[in-house]
Amino acid sequence: MRDSTLKKVWIYFLLTVTSFLVFFPVLYAFMISFMSGSEILQGRFFPEAFNFDNYAKVFDRLPLFKYLLNSFVVSLTVMVGQLAVCSLAAYAFVFIPFKGRDLVFFLFISTMMIPWEATMIPNFFTIQKLDWLNTYQGMSLPFFALAFGTFLLRQHFKTIPKELQEASQIAGLSRFAFFWKVILPVSKTSLVTLGAYGFLTTWNMYLWPLLITTNSSVRTVQIGLKQLQSQEISTDWGVVMAGVIVVIIPTLLLLFIGQKQLQKGLSQGALK
Amino acid sequence: MKKVELIDVSKSYDKQVDVISNIDVTIEPGEFFVLVGPSGCGKSTMLRMIAGLEEITGGIIEIGGKRANHLSPDKRDLSMVFQNYALYPHLTVQQNITFGLDVKKVKKAVQAERANEVAEMLGLTGYLKRKPRELSGGQRQRVALARAIVSEAPICLMDEPLSNLDAKLRAHMRMEIRRIQRKLGITMIYVTHDQVEAMTMGDRIMILHEGKIQQVGKPIDIYNYPANPFVATFIGSPPMNICPARAEPTKSGVFVEDTIHVPLNEEQLVASSARSLLAGIRPEHIKPLVSGTESGNRIQVVVTNVEILGNETVFSFQIGQREWMAKWSGQWDIAIGDHVPILLSSEYFCVFDEETGELIRKPEGLEHLSIAKEVIL
Amino acid sequence: MTTVRAPGVWKRSANLRIGFLYLLPSIILFAVFLFYPMIRTIYLSFFLTDQNGNAAVSVGFENYSYLLTSPAFLNSMKATGLFVLYTVPVGIILALFFALLANEKLKGIGFFRTMYSSTMGISVAASSVIWLFLFHPSVGVFNRILLVLDFPQIQWLLDPEWALVSIAISTIWMNTGFSFLILLGGLQNIDEHLYESSRIDGAGYFYRLRRITIPMLSPTLFFIITISLINAFQTFGQIDILTKGGPSQSTNLIVYSIYREAFINYQFGTASAQAVILFIIILVVTLLQFKLVERKVHYQ
Numbered sequence: 034m035r036d037s038t039l040k041k042v043w044i045y046f047l048l049t050v051t052s053f054l055v056f057f058p059v060l061y062a063f064m065i066s067f068m069s070g071s072e073i074l075q076g077r078f079f080p081e082a083f084n085f086d087n088y089a090k091v092f093d094r095l096p097l098f099k100y101l102l103n104s105f106v107v108s109l110t111v112m113v114g115q116l117a118v119c120s121l122a123a124y125a126f127v128f129i130p131f132k133g134r135d136l137v138f139f140l141f142i143s144t145m146m147i148p149w150e151a152t153m154i155p156n157f158f159t160i161q162k163l164d165w166l167n168t169y170q171g172m173s174l175p176f177f178a179l180a181f182g183t184f185l186l187r188q189h190f191k192t193i194p195k196e197l198q199e200a201s202q203i204a205g206l207s208r209f210a211f212f213w214k215v216i217l218p219v220s221k222t223s224l225v226t227l228g229a230y231g232f233l234t235t236w237n238m239y240l241w242p243l244l245i246t247t248n249s250s251v252r253t254v255q256i257g258l259k260q261l262q263s264q265e266i267s268t269d270w271g272v273v274m275a276g277v278i279v280v281i282i283p284t285l286l287l288l289f290i291g292q293k294q295l296q297k298g299l300s301q302g303a304l305k
Numbered sequence: 306m307k308k309v310e311l312i313d314v315s316k317s318y319d320k321q322v323d324v325i326s327n328i329d330v331t332i333e334p335g336e337f338f339v340l341v342g343p344s345g346c347g348k349s350t351m352l353r354m355i356a357g358l359e360e361i362t363g364g365i366i367e368i369g370g371k372r373a374n375h376l377s378p379d380k381r382d383l384s385m386v387f388q389n390y391a392l393y394p395h396l397t398v399q400q401n402i403t404f405g406l407d408v409k410k411v412k413k414a415v416q417a418e419r420a421n422e423v424a425e426m427l428g429l430t431g432y433l434k435r436k437p438r439e440l441s442g443g444q445r446q447r448v449a450l451a452r453a454i455v456s457e458a459p460i461c462l463m464d465e466p467l468s469n470l471d472a473k474l475r476a477h478m479r480m481e482i483r484r485i486q487r488k489l490g491i492t493m494i495y496v497t498h499d500q501v502e503a504m505t506m507g508d509r510i511m512i513l514h515e516g517k518i519q520q521v522g523k524p525i526d527i528y529n530y531p532a533n534p535f536v537a538t539f540i541g542s543p544p545m546n547i548c549p550a551r552a553e554p555t556k557s558g559v560f561v562e563d564t565i566h567v568p569l570n571e572e573q574l575v576a577s578s579a580r581s582l583l584a585g586i587r588p589e590h591i592k593p594l595v596s597g598t599e600s601g602n603r604i605q606v607v608v609t610n611v612e613i614l615g616n617e618t619v620f621s622f623q624i625g626q627r628e629w630m631a632k633w634s635g636q637w638d639i640a641i642g643d644h645v646p647i648l649l650s651s652e653y654f655c656v657f658d659e660e661t662g663e664l665i666r667k668p669e670g671l672e673h674l675s676i677a678k679e680v681i682l
Numbered sequence: 683m684t685t686v687r688a689p690g691v692w693k694r695s696a697n698l699r700i701g702f703l704y705l706l707p708s709i710i711l712f713a714v715f716l717f718y719p720m721i722r723t724i725y726l727s728f729f730l731t732d733q734n735g736n737a738a739v740s741v742g743f744e745n746y747s748y749l750l751t752s753p754a755f756l757n758s759m760k761a762t763g764l765f766v767l768y769t770v771p772v773g774i775i776l777a778l779f780f781a782l783l784a785n786e787k788l789k790g791i792g793f794f795r796t797m798y799s800s801t802m803g804i805s806v807a808a809s810s811v812i813w814l815f816l817f818h819p820s821v822g823v824f825n826r827i828l829l830v831l832d833f834p835q836i837q838w839l840l841d842p843e844w845a846l847v848s849i850a851i852s853t854i855w856m857n858t859g860f861s862f863l864i865l866l867g868g869l870q871n872i873d874e875h876l877y878e879s880s881r882i883d884g885a886g887y888f889y890r891l892r893r894i895t896i897p898m899l900s901p902t903l904f905f906i907i908t909i910s911l912i913n914a915f916q917t918f919g920q921i922d923i924l925t926k927g928g929p930s931q932s933t934n935l936i937v938y939s940i941y942r943e944a945f946i947n948y949q950f951g952t953a954s955a956q957a958v959i960l961f962i963i964i965l966v967v968t969l970l971q972f973k974l975v976e977r978k979v980h981y982q
């Protein structure tokens with residue numbers, strides 16, 4: 034009995050210390066975002082008062098609202114696009130048997146081996162030729178097709194009994210209606226997982242927006258952060274951290290809400 | 306109510322080996338037709354071909370007198386109950402029941418009315434708002450049944466609908482399904498691997514083995530006069546005792562295991578001459594030897610195993626190389642190693658041609674009890 | 683046998699046509715944004731290009747031979763290799779340690795899980811800015827701690843000796859969240875009964891870890907190792923914000939090098955050759971992983 038209490042105390046101790054260390058940078062950034070320049074120089078951890086001067090300043094210096102909106106639009110577009118494109122493909126891979134299906138699936142899987150960075154030069158020129166620089170479609174369309182997403186949904190679709198399809202066939206449901214009215218609602222959980230994953234990764238995307246945005250019209254918050262950080266010679270850290278906090282709050286919230294779901298869903302997609 | 310006719314139907318998945326071959330059968334309107342056979346014999350395949358879920362590779366299927374080979378499942382006017390029920394997990398019981406009606410654009414009010422009616426018939430009224438995962442196995446089974454009934458299709462297909470239920474519930478649902486089928490008068494094609502289900506539910510049953518029809522007929526006829534040794538051992542529990550037999554034209558009969566003599570008539574003698582034969586007798590036709598007067602083959606056997614089941618006693622013993630089983634009604638005080646005198650009346654024996662499986666000699670003198678004769682009114 | 687009129691080719695190929703219809707969006711997108719540009723990259727790697735990325739002069743393998751003898755590129759490869767070595771093993775071991783801790787069934791464990799996974803919700807850009815501050819020579823936390831402990835100060839991001847290590851530290855932190863989530867998921871998929879039966883046999887914690895947890899977790903581990911390797915080769919954002927490849931090229935990792943070559947120096951030919959090399963490295967890494975997985979990993 035005493036043995037296990039001791040073990041528990043030990044584990045709680047480790048949990049507390051390590052998770053504090055992991056979260057410390059974020060916490061510290063949060064504190065800094067309320068400090069004035071002199072407070073930062075003093076090297077304190079807690080600010081004297083929680084005033085929002087820095088937050089006001091950061092919205093002054095950057096079109097941060099515009100950037101946030103752009104990030105939302107792009108992330109949501111990619112999310113919806115990925116869900117649509119991947120679920121259609123996964124549906125075909127599970128519920129429509131045709132000759133050569135395995136070959137096509139192999140082709141899909143092989144796309145995972147092509148690093149996106151290896152293709153960015155021609156992609157940049159493609160977008161330029163389409164005159165899609167500084168457009169939402171240029172920001173989002175290249176990311177709609179996703180082998181990982183197709184794979185994840187296929188895993189889930191495969192657990193749906195074939196008899197469900199047969200029962201709907203007898204009831205006279207068309208193929209697309211079966212997809213829309215049965216498969217999608219039944220797979221809500223993995224759709225949520227993929228959706229959260231897509232939103233998160235798009236929100237955090239850095240290199241692509243850096244390449245194809247040349248003005249603030251569709252520029253995202255991530256590029257905003259870079260601007261903020263490099264704008265001034267003697268960086269006003271309080272303002273920069275306020276910007277950081279504003280940028281990470283949406284995704285942190287999403288993560289906190291969906292942590293359990295994401296963990297279950299992603300590890301399912303990771304294994305066969 | 307519609308007729309279903311299969312004319313020389315066959316099916317292969319790989320274009321080489323037929324998993325179903327040369328099926329010729331007519332299922333009458335309003336009939337309860339049971340398809341039975343061991344696992345992998347092609348029962349589900351056949352049912353799914355009738356449903357239109359599987360392409361037919363040879364032959365013709367007619368439903369209600371119309372050719373249906375390339376008709377899509379929803380045009381065949383039938384309903385189907387699956388072994389795993391195939392309920393839509395995201396819909397409530399009510400929505401599950403009315404799903405097919407909704408697809409066919411039946412008015413909402415009519416849908417609700419019909420759903421309530423069927424729910425009442427199956428005792429589901431209290432569960433209409435629940436999701437399938439909040440139901441017990443038996444309740445799910447009823448929902449699947451309700452879904453089939455509500456469509457009012459004249460033909461209903463069921464693929465082992467009871468195999469996920471416990472024994473007691475299964476017995477209850479057997480009667481329930483039979484009752485509903487009679488009440489609605491639908492044509493039922495019912496797949497099972499359980500011979501008790503087949504015997505108790507079917508108007509007629511069809512026994513399938515390796516994709517071929519073994520026998521079609523009334524349950525009791527199949528039991529009494531099995532068309533071949535496969536049927537003889539598949540139907541009945543414990544199975545019929547089967548062993549090699551040798552024709553002896555000079556003694557006008559056959560010898561079973563060299564000791565038991567079974568007489569044959571002229572015609573049977575001709576059919577059996579120069580063939581290798583099998584003889585069989587049902588365990589309940591092996592009788593205890595109670596007095597010295599009975600005619601037949603009397604032998605002493607040594608008991609090798611006993612099961613006492615309360616109302617009957619099953620024991621096994623060895624004759625020649627083979628283990629035989631006998632079933633006596635009542636509780637018998639028998640122990641392993643006991644010497645038991647038994648009577649093997651030759652009239653009860655079946656004789657089969659070993660190669661063709663053909664039944665050469667039907668058993669005789671089977672008791673048919675009838676109330677009018679046996680009971681004092 | 684009764685003959686059945688076979689349905690026409692049109693009807694028989696219905697599934698094929700419908701299947702392709704459903705796959706069409708993916709196929710078009712892959713073709714336009716993945717297969718075509720990959721081929722184009724390979725093509726461009728054999729050319730000198732003009733400002734608009736059009737092939738101008740065919741040079742055969744010269745771009746490659748130039749790269750393989752260029753000290754700058756070799757340095758970039760070396761830095762990339764070192765970076766992978768610094769980040770992947772430590773990152774995974776750390777994440778595994780956190781996942782094992784967070785897999786205990788204790789009160790309030792959900793809170794700790796959220797903390798550990800939090801870095802997944804923080805973008806590379808935001809993380810880099812935070813770490814830029816932490817590494818700051820005068821106001822940064824690290825140097826303040828060194829000062830308190832009376833150690834000499836370190837120029838984290840400005841010292842060629844330290845810059846790559848600093849980037850590695852920040853990258854490990856950024857990636858723990860994702861690795862942790864995947865590993866925790868893997869741990870929770872392990873059948874509880876395995877532990878129960880070993881507990882009945884009286885096995886200790888580390889014995890269970892070695893004989894049950896790690897083998898059962900191996901598919902997940904391999905997955906996360908592959909992903910981490912690929913991610914490490916693709917590192918870009920933290921370089922761009924923290925060091926811009928410096929000081930003296932010590933953090934000029936391959937993707938950053940491609941970016942600079944292409945979009946700053948407009949040398950699309952050599953940039954493409956570098957991209958092809960990156961592609962080959964990742965191809966080899968994933969293929970090796972798959973080979974290993976087939977042989978070693980314990981699937982249920």
Ligand SMILES: Nc1ncnc2c1ncn2[C@@H]1O[C@H](COP(=O)(O)OP(=O)(O)OP(=O)(O)O)[C@@H](O)[C@H]1O
Nearest residue numbers: 318319324342343344345346347348349350351498
């Ligand atoms: N899609 C398929 N492709 C190839 N062969 C198949 C396919 N489906 C079934 N078979 C084969 O067809 C034969 C008959 O299968 P079927 O499912 O009809 O058996 P069953 O009588 O229903 O058996 P059970 O009682 O186990 O359900 C089996 O040998 C099976 O291996």
Ligand SMILES: [Mg+2]
Nearest residue numbers: 348349350464
């Ligand atoms: Mg079956």
